[in-house]
Amino acid sequence: MSEPEAFNKARLPIVAFILRLVTMILLLTSLTVLITDSATFKPVLSSKEVTIRMKYILLLQKMADTCYHVSAGKHLVGYGGLIYFNLFSDKVVLSLLASGVGAGFGATYDLKKNLDNLDDILQKLGYKTIADIQSELDDFFNLGYVSATLLLLGFLYFGVSSFISSLALSRRTQN
Template identity: 30%
Template sequence: MDNTTTTHSTSSTYSITLLLLRVLTFIFLVMALIFISINKLTFDEIDAEIKFHDVYAYRYMLSTIVIGFAYNLLQMGFSIFTVVSGKRVLSSNGGYLFDFFGDKIIAYLLISGSAAGLGFTVELLQHIPSDSFTQKANVSASLLLVGFLFTAIASIFTSFALPKKDIN
């Protein structure tokens, strides 16, 4: 009887930890999305404006944020269901594999988006002085990097679930 309580407690702690990591990822992705979406640079002298979507690296960064956001939203829903009901939505072995590979793929996407944004911003700073455009892009890429870290940690936790299941 005591072993069941320990297993349930460990499973509950695992589920709550994953939910917390997904919520933190969600928060950082939302903030990164806001910063990159409002980013624009205005040249009053020539009456021109550059927005984030004029830069391929920033568009890629936005795409990775949106893909990560959608995946994370789905996983948050699954995690909330698991914490509330004590059961998994995808209880088969495929569910564990979906979590594991999904977290890995999304983590790699998020880090590549962050690297693209940070890399372009560094190149841009070599040619123009620091301004609100580069600062907002840097903040967005940095927030995306933190979102990657939380997703990578969640990926480690989902990998712990794999050896416990008989996957054929």
């Protein structure tokens, strides 16, 4: 093996680790934004305050093996089976992240649009219910967009990491 090949082969696990770490940070930040995102208001026809919240379930995988691989230079599980597991599980996680990104942006847009349409109808009827809390609701939906954007960045970083996993499989089948 030539010196540049050995150098590149040694750097790939470190790059993969950094990408997975950045992905994890982005996804955890996205999750934190979603968990803490809420809006509280008092409806006109009720004496009780209403709080709305967004929630999201986050899937993380393979950080333990990647950390172990970077520090010890070997995998927790046999390399042959692990490389196929990583490749296929990356595709599943990428699909879930892509779905989450689409759902995050789509649901936030649709909810905001429907609420704006309801506000228009209520204003024509003489009610200013939603207009009175519009800035709080805008902040609520903006945090939904922030969370979806962080999820999108996590998806992109994880995509690059998945590409590195594909390179590892390609190298293995060539040898």
